[in-house]
Amino acid sequence: MQYVIIGNSITSVGCIESIRKYDSQGSITVIGEENHPIYARPLISYLLQGKTDEQKMTYRDAGFYEKHSVRLLIGRKVEKIDADSQLLTLDDGSIMQYDKLLIATGSLPFIPPMKNLEEVEKKHTFLSLSDAKELEAELHPTSRVLIIGAGLIGLKCAEGILERVQSVTVVDLAGRILSSILDEEGSLRVQAHLQQAGIRFHLEDSVREFCGQEALLSSGKVVSFDILVMAVGVKPNIQLAKDAGLAVNKGILIDHTCRTSDAHIWAGGDCSEGWELLSGERRNLALLPNAYMQGESAGYSMTGNEQRFENAIAMNAIGFFGLHIITAGMYEGEDLLFTTESGYKRLFIKDNHLVGCILIGDQVSRGGIYTDLIRSRTDLRTLDFAMISEQPALMAFAQKVRSEQLGRAQ
Amino acid sequence: MKRIYVNEQWCLACHLCEYYCAYANSGLLDMVQALKDKPLHPRIQVEQKGTVSFAVNCRHCSEPLCLKSCIAGAISQKDGLIVIDQDKCVGCYSCIMACPYGALMPSESGVMQKCELCATNSHGLPVCVQGCPNQAIVYEER
Numbered sequence: 001m002q003y004v005i006i007g008n009s010i011t012s013v014g015c016i017e018s019i020r021k022y023d024s025q026g027s028i029t030v031i032g033e034e035n036h037p038i039y040a041r042p043l044i045s046y047l048l049q050g051k052t053d054e055q056k057m058t059y060r061d062a063g064f065y066e067k068h069s070v071r072l073l074i075g076r077k078v079e080k081i082d083a084d085s086q087l088l089t090l091d092d093g094s095i096m097q098y099d100k101l102l103i104a105t106g107s108l109p110f111i112p113p114m115k116n117l118e119e120v121e122k123k124h125t126f127l128s129l130s131d132a133k134e135l136e137a138e139l140h141p142t143s144r145v146l147i148i149g150a151g152l153i154g155l156k157c158a159e160g161i162l163e164r165v166q167s168v169t170v171v172d173l174a175g176r177i178l179s180s181i182l183d184e185e186g187s188l189r190v191q192a193h194l195q196q197a198g199i200r201f202h203l204e205d206s207v208r209e210f211c212g213q214e215a216l217l218s219s220g221k222v223v224s225f226d227i228l229v230m231a232v233g234v235k236p237n238i239q240l241a242k243d244a245g246l247a248v249n250k251g252i253l254i255d256h257t258c259r260t261s262d263a264h265i266w267a268g269g270d271c272s273e274g275w276e277l278l279s280g281e282r283r284n285l286a287l288l289p290n291a292y293m294q295g296e297s298a299g300y301s302m303t304g305n306e307q308r309f310e311n312a313i314a315m316n317a318i319g320f321f322g323l324h325i326i327t328a329g330m331y332e333g334e335d336l337l338f339t340t341e342s343g344y345k346r347l348f349i350k351d352n353h354l355v356g357c358i359l360i361g362d363q364v365s366r367g368g369i370y371t372d373l374i375r376s377r378t379d380l381r382t383l384d385f386a387m388i389s390e391q392p393a394l395m396a397f398a399q400k401v402r403s404e405q406l407g408r409a410q
Numbered sequence: 411m412k413r414i415y416v417n418e419q420w421c422l423a424c425h426l427c428e429y430y431c432a433y434a435n436s437g438l439l440d441m442v443q444a445l446k447d448k449p450l451h452p453r454i455q456v457e458q459k460g461t462v463s464f465a466v467n468c469r470h471c472s473e474p475l476c477l478k479s480c481i482a483g484a485i486s487q488k489d490g491l492i493v494i495d496q497d498k499c500v501g502c503y504s505c506i507m508a509c510p511y512g513a514l515m516p517s518e519s520g521v522m523q524k525c526e527l528c529a530t531n532s533h534g535l536p537v538c539v540q541g542c543p544n545q546a547i548v549y550e551e552r
Binding site for chain 2: 042296366
């Protein structure tokens with residue numbers, strides 16, 4: 001059996017680890033475009049911040065590939081998938097055969113058109129280790145950095161470099177920061193915290209035009225900068241799959257076992273679009289836990305050991321300058337609000353089920369208990385909801401459930 | 411694999427497990443020196459309401475969501491034991507977001523900590539279990 005994996009990040013690791021639970025004999029080949037062994041991609045901002053280094057951010061130990069008998073080809077690109085003959089064409093013209101293929105090509109930065117962008121000398125995206133190192137090479141204590149995009153990537157970048165430069169200014173078209181994961185009140189709280197740390201914002205605004213080292217904004221404001229970081233968003237990297245004739249929407253369409261429209265090809269992670277639990281619809285969930293679990297599910301399926309991944313939901317854990325945020329699910333239905341001076345919690349309830357939560361600051365402790373209520377579709381009438389909404393605790397469950405939770409053989 | 415299990419009906423809410431845990435993971439040989447006048451950061455925590463109480467610590471799940479969610483690859487599974495490499499952890503809270511039991515928490519330094527059944531400290535066997543006066547937590551194969 002020849003397993004081939006295109007992409008060398010989190011989804012691939014999930015896939016390799018699950019394949020090897022059932023198949024120690026089949027050959028596994030990983031083809032990675034980046035010239036590094038696996039690394040923990042979301043740590044690139046921590047790298048710039050000095051909270052990790054390249055040794056520590058390896059995601060898996062140095063012996064990972066050897067231990068799992070994986071043939072690793074890095075710095076190599078797949079040019080074409082011929083699904084009918086189960087052949088790949090690589091960038092050096094070589095042909096590789098596969099029996100089962102996983103596409104885990106991740107996402108690409110989305111860069112909206114901005115006038116005169118091509119004339120900006122020092123511009124960066126912030127998705128890969130190379131991106132981070134290239135940006136780092138240009139940072140100087142006198143640098144003024146302009147970041148386009150107040151989402152997860154833009155703001156983690158801002159945090160990562162703030163202490164190393166003169167100023168960081170963030171521009172976003174949306175009226176509030178982190179609008180994809182927070183509600184209005186949450187956005188305002190986190191923004192206040194980031195401003196206090198020294199980050200400047202121009203929201204509900206966009207770059208109309210670049211003019212030398214100045215960005216002219218739609219509002220008429222002018223921001224002078226030395227370095228530009230484009231962090232508007234990402235888009236699934238689906239070109240290979242699309243060219244191969246696989247069914248795609250925004251991402252590569254997959255079923256609950258992460259199989260694509262082709263019986264010999266699976267996909268997972270940021271490039272894919274699988275079933276989301278709460279909406280019952282296919283969604284592109286470009287999130288690390290999802291990437292791992294899709295890869296894992298694909299690996300099981302590729303070895304003929306189906307393990308359906310049926311409870312994918314949006315979930316995020318992120319923090320800035322000591323203020324931590326956990327969010328999960330969707331923000332629909334009735335809501336319950338709890339605020340403290342240093343924390344904020346909003347729970348969303350629909351048809352006796354918890355469907356979403358936003359936890360900020362002192363409210364994040366044990367937040368996984370809420371995430372689990374959402375993922376497991378627990379009927380809230382089976383527990384003491386008044387208690388658990390105040391504080392996530394196992395005490396709120398019926399004694400029988402709890403003794404199962406704490407006494408069950410794993 | 412042997413794990414820690416909870417016998418809720420025997421818990422006295424004495425919190426001794428928390429003290430023993432903090433001591434066992436302090437790296438110090440003397441319990442008084444480890445605990446006196448110091449903030450405690452136990453990896454086992456007693457939940458208590460009215461007459462009901464019980465200790466909660468890592469279940470060492472066979473399908474560990476913390477491991478699958480860790481953005482740093484800092485959490486690993488070795489012969490069933492789930493351990494965290496605190497050098498690799500950046501304190502992002504993804505494991506806290508994922509754990510259905512609320513069994514991970516920040517350590518004194520801000521990176522995450524969890525129960526490792528005292529297999530990774532100098533004690534070798536769970537000290538909380540040894541210190542429990544009423545067998546409300548036990549270490550056994552089930």
